Amino acid sequence: MLVKFQEKKLIKQRGKQRTDSTQVIAAIRQLNRLELVGETIRAALNSIAEVAPRWLKAIISDEWFERYSQRFDNYRLPKDKKERSELALKIGFDGHYLLHHIWFSSESQDNLQELDSVEILRKIWIKQYTFDHNGLVWRNPEQTGLPPNSICIESLYDIEARNSSKREINWTGYKVHLSETCDESTPNLITHVETTAATTPDGEITSIIHQQLAQKDLLPQEHYVDAAYVDAYQLVESHQAYQVSLVGPVAVDPSWQAKFKTGFDVNAFVIDWDKQVAISPQGNSNRLWRTARDSHHNSLIEIVFDRQTCAACPLRNLCTSSATAARKIKLRPREEYQALMERRHQQQTPQFQQNYARSRWC
Numbered sequence: 001m002l003v004k005f006q007e008k009k010l011i012k013q014r015g016k017q018r019t020d021s022t023q024v025i026a027a028i029r030q031l032n033r034l035e036l037v038g039e040t041i042r043a044a045l046n047s048i049a050e051v052a053p054r055w056l057k058a059i060i061s062d063e064w065f066e067r068y069s070q071r072f073d074n075y076r077l078p079k080d081k082k083e084r085s086e087l088a089l090k091i092g093f094d095g096h097y098l099l100h101h102i103w104f105s106s107e108s109q110d111n112l113q114e115l116d117s118v119e120i121l122r123k124i125w126i127k128q129y130t131f132d133h134n135g136l137v138w139r140n141p142e143q144t145g146l147p148p149n150s151i152c153i154e155s156l157y158d159i160e161a162r163n164s165s166k167r168e169i170n171w172t173g174y175k176v177h178l179s180e181t182c183d184e185s186t187p188n189l190i191t192h193v194e195t196t197a198a199t200t201p202d203g204e205i206t207s208i209i210h211q212q213l214a215q216k217d218l219l220p221q222e223h224y225v226d227a228a229y230v231d232a233y234q235l236v237e238s239h240q241a242y243q244v245s246l247v248g249p250v251a252v253d254p255s256w257q258a259k260f261k262t263g264f265d266v267n268a269f270v271i272d273w274d275k276q277v278a279i280s281p282q283g284n285s286n287r288l289w290r291t292a293r294d295s296h297h298n299s300l301i302e303i304v305f306d307r308q309t310c311a312a313c314p315l316r317n318l319c320t321s322s323a324t325a326a327r328k329i330k331l332r333p334r335e336e337y338q339a340l341m342e343r344r345h346q347q348q349t350p351q352f353q354q355n356y357a358r359s360r361w362c
Contacts, residue, residue: 002216005189015183016359017191017220019209019229021202024195026161026173031072031154033128034084037091038072040117040124040156044098047117052109059101064094088138092129095121096136120156127152150199164198174198177205179213182224182359191218202228210242222247224359232336233298235343247356249347250340256321263318266329267341269303273334278303280327282313292330301331 005011031039045068048056067090070076078084099122102112112118127147130137139146146152153159154172163172179192192212194205206229213219222245223238230248238246257263270279276289288304307326310316320327331337346352 002189002191002218006218010186011181011189011191011218012183012186014219014221015181015186016222016224017179017213017218018182018224018359019177019179020226021175021177021205021228023166023169023171023198024174024176025171026155026158028155028158028161028172030172032074034077034088034091035072035074036154036156037088037095037124037128038068038077040121041091041095041098042068042072043156044095044115044117044121047115048098048112051115052112055107055109055112058107059098059105067091067094085138089136092125092136092138095125096129099125117156120153120159123159124153124156148199150197160197162197162199171198175200175202177202177209179209181220191216202226203231203234205229206234206246207237210238210244214242219244221245222359224248224356227251230343231298232332232340235339236335239339247359249356250343252344257318264315266331269329271331271337278305278329280305280313280319282315284309284313287326294330299333301333301337303329303331 002011006013045056045060045064078087099118102118128139130139130144132144137144149163152163154161154163161173163170164175165171175196175198177192177194177196178190179194180188180190182188192209194209194212196205202225206225210219210223219242221243225246225248227249230246230250232250235246235250238244252258253265253267255265258265258267264281268281272278278286278289284305286303287306288302290302290304292300292302294300305327307324310320310326311324313319332340347356
């Protein structure tokens with residue numbers, strides 16, 4: 001259909017497009033952690049009973065039937081916190097006992113390891129239980145920590161569904177990114193749909209969307225997105241690799257100097273990229289210029305000034321809140337930094353704001 005739309009000139013070549021995401025709720029029953037582990041081992045037992053009933057009967061006792069024959073529903077589970085923890089630990093021991101026999105028992109059948117329900121049991125047990133010097137432990141936020149939502153399985157019946165929150169919305173499932181044309185002279189038509197886990201940041205999808213649109217020969221000239229899709233890297237890559245102008249606001253400088261406008265933020269320093277020199281507002285040069293990476297593994301330039309020079313500076317309190325350390329500034333690589341600074345300036349202008357609003361919501 002997209003080809004037909006192009007032939008009919010309903011999609012403008014190198015026109016305008018916009019992308020945004022929305023929530024997709026997984027078609028699963030919401031489970032708390034205790035329900036999850038109970039239902040997981042119950043499903044594994046049911047699968048094993050179909051292919052190896054004699055083997056299963058030989059390794060478990062009658063009380064397993066009492067514990068796992070009925071579906072785990074919260075209304076049937078203990079209400080007391082201690083009793084719930086004890087049940088969770090009991091289920092954990094049962095799961096490890098079952099997995100141990102599947103992998104290490106001399107009588108075990110190799111095909112049991114290949115059952116989907118057994119593999120799901122193994123994955124969920126890794127995320128919900130751990131070991132310390134006392135043995136098996138039911139994970140908790142305070143002592144052992146819980147896995148991040150990006151890898152935490154929420155349901156054994158949809159192991160790719162993830163729990164996420166966006167502002168006041170919390171959901172378990174997926175996120176769908178819809179791209180559509182938004183030229184004034186043509187109808188708005190969807191050009192691409194990209195589905196991800198609910199926890200996948202929007203910024204990780206920008207490049208993928210451009211790759212997919214390029215394969216369809218549907219790349220826009222201007223691509224309008226919200227701030228979640230835009231970072232310095234995307235600004236540069238979109239332009240260099242796809243000749244696409246990525247239009248959307250970027251995050252403002254989060255430093256206290258920029259936030260409160262009472263100190264020397266990055267803009268107060270003169271950067272000579274060729275000589276790898278940064279000049280402070282007092283005219284002092286940096287001591288170090290080195291490459292680094294942030295917590296998301298993005299490339300950075302870390303610039304460090306001389307400690308003694310900073311200590312003697314009469315305007316130190318406008319530069320750093322540290323009592324002893326020298327001033328450090330962190331910049332994106334040259335092209336990214338320049339693109340970021342340019343966009344921060346652009347998005348403050350009335351022209352950018354009007355154009356962005358018109359194309360995003362027309």
